[in-house]
Amino acid sequence: MPIPQIHINLRTNKELRFALLFLFTFCVLQYAYSSSRDGLVGHFVIDVATIYPSTALVNFLAPGEQAIASAQRILSPQGSISVLNGCEGTETLFLLIAAIIAFRAPWKNKLKGILLGTILVYCLNQARIVTLFFAAQENRKWFDMIHGYIAPSLIIVLSSLYFLWWAHKVKDDESTNAN
């Protein structure tokens, strides 16, 4: 039965192409970021874009905390957490960007997907840091559970669901335009 065989091969090729392009793009993004992380880029991503907004969010949610941002840490009289390399959410963002780039779609749709995805990952990561800050003060066990077990995979799972939605929307738009 040659026709089903060809169908399987084409589908497999597409999946293999996606997997390889995904990994390659992620490695390029990761390498580029790690090469420039020690300079201004790192300062902007970790201090300006991550720690200051998280501190503001902590103070907004609990004004009594009187939290301040200081040298990659969120400090308050009740406690503190360090926001280290890897806590800034770029890893999930790069995974999402790599998946979107690897997916066959018009570039306009890819750019829209990346823009919306960046906002989503950024908000999720801010929520993660603020949750960890409060968890560290309330209950060390909760902090360990969220830090080591739940948060790392939850952000990726939510980003994967966003990717699934985006890819479906792109295909839907394509078929609508074709009709």
Added chain:
Amino acid sequence: MNQRTLINSAGLFIIAYLVLLTLSLYFGSEYARLLLPLYRWELGHLAQGYQIQSLMLGDNRGEGVVSLSLLTKYFVLDKQVIPPGISISCSTLIGHAFQHPLLIFSLVIAWPASTLAQRIAQLCCAIPFLILVELLDIPLILLGSVQDILMANFSTANDSFMIGWMNFLNGGGRPALSLFAAMMAIVCSRLLGPMYHQHSI
């Protein structure tokens, strides 16, 4: 992919993730303990310049860790002779070990499959890839940490393949590897597809 398949896949993905996450919260340490012999075997082959003293599960300020203690033997690192008998200890989070099954199986279970046989094939194909990524993670992270410590003390260079790999995994490479492994498992199950279709007929 139609709307129904999308909702089914997303639903399965969430359910699989929640079930696996709950299992990992209760049995995460047992899972890591199962992998310890595999780690020991790998480290025995890779850490030729060291004498491994212990590899065990431990606790670092309340967080579960896999910890490695070893002694250096006489060897050369980046043109520097490392004296024998230096004791080094390092550790990495247990959570890293089961991020792999969490992501790989969630994705593989949720990936659309036309038949139950295809879904089972996807799951079976995921197992060797899971073992492979586990071997590429914790033992190499631990060896990378050891090299990082040694280089900080005995070498002017601050980079090596192991340290680069450790930084790659800690900087997002870990989930990337899991997702890639899941996709490769799906590709392999598709390649094996005609075989199990023939057997099922």
